[in-house]
Amino acid sequence: MLSDRIQTLSPSLTIAITMLAQDLKNSGKDILSFSAGEPDFGTPKRIKDEAIKAINDGFTQYTAVPGIIEVREAVAAKLKRDNDLDYTAADVIVSNGAKHSLFNLFQAVINPGDEVIIPAPYWVTYPELVKYAFGIPVTIETDDISGFKITPEQLKAAITDKTKMLILTTPSNPTGSIYSRAELEALGEVLKGTDIIIASDEMYEKLVYDAEFVATASVSEEMFNRTVTINGLSKSVAMTGWRFGYLASANKELIAVMNKLQSQSTSNINSITQKAAIPALNGEADEDIEMMRKAFAARAEEATALMNEIDGLSVKKPEGAFYLFVNIKDISDDSIEFCKELLQEVGVAVVPGIGFGSEGYFRFSFATDITTIREGIRRIEKFVKQKRA
Ligand SMILES: Cc1ncc(COP(=O)(O)O)c(C=O)c1O
Incomplete structure (x- = not known):
């Protein structure tokens, strides 16, 4: 019944992890998610106002x-x-x-x-x-x-x-x-x-x-x-x-x-x-963009430093975007298993590297507030210590 074309598609690992995290959350577990691929900021007011105007103008x-x-x-x-x-x-x-x-x-x-x-x-x-x-x-x-x-x-x-x-x-x-x-x-x-x-x-x-x-x-x-x-x-x-x-x-x-x-x-x-x-x-939201960029820059700096303090993990500071791609090769060669255990044991959701075609890493999104980032990395450290013990 189904087309050959549709059967070429694989399900998204990112969505699988997000759903597992959601299930655990629904069952009352304290879950911190670092799997998001979107900014944690709202759309700038100037842009929202223009949309409201377009609606009121009947566009x-x-x-x-x-x-x-x-x-x-x-x-x-x-x-x-x-x-x-x-x-x-x-x-x-x-x-x-x-x-x-x-x-x-x-x-x-x-x-x-x-x-x-x-x-x-x-x-x-x-x-x-x-x-x-x-x-x-x-x-x-x-x-x-x-x-x-x-x-x-x-x-x-x-x-x-x-x-x-x-x-x-x-x-x-x-x-x-x-x-x-x-x-x-x-x-x-x-x-x-x-x-x-x-x-x-x-x-x-x-x-x-x-x-x-x-x-x-x-x-x-x-x-x-x-x-x-x-x-x-x-x-x-x-x-x-x-x-x-x-x-x-x-x-x-x-x-x-x-x-x-x-x-x-x-x-x-x-x-x-x-x-x-x-x-x-046209650049009318540039101040807001710069505010977001600066916030991401500060998080990139701190999250990279904290992550690199964990024995067994290493990460290169990103030059752009809002993700750390963390090397776990000293600890695991199965990033799906690593991420599942991390989620189940310390309630931290990150995305396995294999989903991006590279085994031996996970992706940690820092598009979330710095307090949550610090707590998330603290939990990752606890998990890694347990694994290495
Ligand atoms: C590299 C890259 N390209 C494109 C997109 C798609 O962005 P959108 O469809 O929201 O414009 C994303 C979103 O995650 C992305 O990470």
């Missing part, structure tokens, strides 16, 4: 499929101002979150058997969406020693005549690593003379600590032409529930087919969200 009907011209112009202006990228409104499609942008992109370019190179650890959704398009995910392993970044040599070795795309996530979920300009240029050199598309997921662009963010498409004209830039407002402006993501590409044919796909599937995204996104893109 409640269908809009153009890729988004109203004003919001696509605001995206193009943001990409110019922040990232020095020369896209126009016609190069932009606004979708229901960056997840939807990626879905459209994969459906538009992947043929059965096409290979998509995905550096691991990766955001859990990529391989699933690639498989759903009948593509083949090809992972490149990275580790904390290499700073969780692929090298030009690794990329070269992974390319075959079936390679269609390379996915880059900078800053990365789950590791927080950021590719420098020189590193992006070096990867670009390897791709010269090929038709390989780069999908550059830049969702965490605004959440950067002691590092410089460089947009992949900005490093050269060649990289601009091969890169599809993906971004959104979920993480940087605390707008996860609003569903505002976008992609931009200089390839007119690609934009046209993705518009066609979106027109036959979801049509435009919520009209109110589009209006509310304009001040966010």
Whole structure:
């Protein structure tokens, strides 16, 4: 009865852990959750006010499929101002979150058997969406020693005549690593003379600590032409529930087919969200964004230091995003088992590294208040001590 296509999808480990944590909570256990992938801050007032205005103005009907011209112009202006990228409104499609942008992109370019190179650890959704398009995910392993970044040599070795795309996530979920300009240029050199598309997921662009963010498409004209830039407002402006993501590409044919796909599937995204996104893109929420960034930066600093004080665990301080990707190899080679025991014994929910394609780690989200973070790490220490005793 079911399609072959739907059976390619695996259930999300993140959701499995969240549900187990919820069950334990419902049974009265004291559970602290560090599995969330969203900011613990509310959406800035300026943005909420704009949404209320849009409702009161009656801006409640269908809009153009890729988004109203004003919001696509605001995206193009943001990409110019922040990232020095020369896209126009016609190069932009606004979708229901960056997840939807990626879905459209994969459906538009992947043929059965096409290979998509995905550096691991990766955001859990990529391989699933690639498989759903009948593509083949090809992972490149990275580790904390290499700073969780692929090298030009690794990329070269992974390319075959079936390679269609390379996915880059900078800053990365789950590791927080950021590719420098020189590193992006070096990867670009390897791709010269090929038709390989780069999908550059830049969702965490605004959440950067002691590092410089460089947009992949900005490093050269060649990289601009091969890169599809993906971004959104979920993480940087605390707008996860609003569903505002976008992609931009200089390839007119690609934009046209993705518009066609979106027109036959979801049509435009919520009209109110589009209006509310304009001040966010225009920099009118920048003070709020900076407040959040500073809070995340302080937590990154303290959580990394506390975690590294635990004998047997180690973690590299993230350069961006809001996760620690903690090495547990001295203690366990089964991250699912480790995370289950951690949850059951000391009531701490984190996500097993294997869910991100890298065994021997867990992901700890610090998108929660510092008191809870301190208590959570104290409990992790207690658990690790027990395991090592
Ligand atoms: C790397 C990365 N890209 C994209 C997304 C999707 O964001 P959204 O669909 O909310 O825009 C997420 C969310 O967890 C993410 O971590």
